[in-house]
Amino acid sequence: MRIFITGCAGFIGSNLTDRLLREGHEITGYDNLTTGSMEFLKEAEQNKAFTFVQGDILDPDLLTDSMRQCDFVYHLAANADVRFGTDHPRKDLEQNTIGTFNVLESMRKNKIRRIVFSSTGSIYGETVVIPTPENAPFPVQTSLYGASKLACEGLIAAYCEGFGLQAWIFRFVSILGERYTHGHVFDFYKNLLANPRELRLLGDGHQKKSYLYVQDCLDAIFLAVDKAEEKVNIFNLGTDEYCEINDSVKWITGHLGCDPALTYAGGTRGWIGDNPFIFLDCAKIHGLGWTPKLKIKEAVIKTTEFLANNQWVFKEK
């Protein structure tokens, strides 16, 4: 099978690419390299079954052309920058909503029927049901990022109904692991490198978040694609535990052997539209036989180890 992966040079995308190549698939990887890195495709590039196209999902002609001969699309390219949405509201609209529309149109033109999409637990907004199942009460959006991913989900489902596509949509918690280059562990580590005696945290440190290790995430995706046969298959992906930001800081500083003075920006939220408690009910994916192998603490430490061994990632940005 020839698989098309958007965002193949990103954190999750490059890990996905390596896994699918190891399983013997042919891959066309597509990435504009604005946040992705060719460094993450070093292993893939050794493999004859891998073809890389540097392209933007906002370039519909190149996208359609590059997708030819493919049987399946993993659409991971996105603006994943949930925190700074209000600084540039057009970015989520273009890179997520319009980009996903372009991917769907290219699939239609190439008669490709199946798509995996990386959505987010952020689309539950400030839900009152925690842990939050996939069929939680119709949520009200609180971030431009969540709103744009919701728009993508809607488009994908409508294409399934209207054009006979089949979709697997995954609402992730934050993902951790090798090649992670974006998010709170990254920021903490970077700041501690610059000054190990002090660390400033957003919010009050009690924001509760759930995290998932990237290989556990990929295991769940492969299982769902294999087993779930609805027209539109929606799954939460997370661990059955959560931690406070204060916990993850403790694990990181403990691993680094530093003891910074902690200061807090204050408030219950890290940023505008931040949800102070994201914790997903993952009973649906568990029902297919999946459980994550790593605890949040282990995933945080693996991430810290990756950052320690790959300090070039801090210079790329």
Place this chain on the structure above:
Amino acid sequence: MRIFITGCAGFIGSNLTDRLLREGHEITGYDNLTTGSMEFLKEAEQNKAFTFVQGDILDPDLLTDSMRQCDFVYHLAANADVRFGTDHPRKDLEQNTIGTFNVLESMRKNKIRRIVFSSTGSIYGETVVIPTPENAPFPVQTSLYGASKLACEGLIAAYCEGFGLQAWIFRFVSILGERYTHGHVFDFYKNLLANPRELRLLGDGHQKKSYLYVQDCLDAIFLAVDKAEEKVNIFNLGTDEYCEINDSVKWITGHLGCDPALTYAGGTRGWIGDNPFIFLDCAKIHGLGWTPKLKIKEAVIKTTEFLANNQWVFKEK
């Protein structure tokens, strides 16, 4: 108060314009006149408090410029063509999702805080909860139209959270009444004019739909804007009854005094992505003290009377 109305020359928009002018507001009406008609603005144009701008919501500069000095936005401009979404999927994305983004950006530039938005009961997809309340289980989209309105709702809510806007979002059933120029009563009437002896219906005629009279709809909107004070206020608007397509055909032909042979395209759905049963739980708006004055049958007959007296509308398209 100076109110900005997008889609002011449309069915609901022009009725809204007249009502708000009668209440003494100043109105800037904005419409690209692709489906709207200046004929509907005849009364408004006699009023010095009304200013008309022919413009498209996809023209952000003109939109921003026209919105200056306004205090409140009623955003009704949209591609309301739920049936033919799969013929031109880009239309819903552009005219609904991107158009709404432009309206929100223009509001932000003009420091306008309050917006009313016309959404749709179609965003509940094929929900299992009927009658469907606003907090029904997170739905899966079935039409490009519903998906695009969902995207608009998400954007508006995120702007409320991120930029301090306040919104009133109304999920309508189909609206009937004077100046109605789009939908099943229009199609039936037009076809019966051409041939009163035969009428072909989509689906099996048993599709169940709820309808609401346009003036009842406007009463509900004004009440909600007056009374509902959340950051994001979402209301279903419909009647507490439904009819089958077969019923409305009977009322229309009875009123016209014709007795056509009915033929059916077959299937439970009128078109791809059609929901065979739309019936909204309107307890939330009832809680503010609103009830519709007209029954569905009366609204259908009022619509038929309007069409009978305004047969020019069939020639405009």
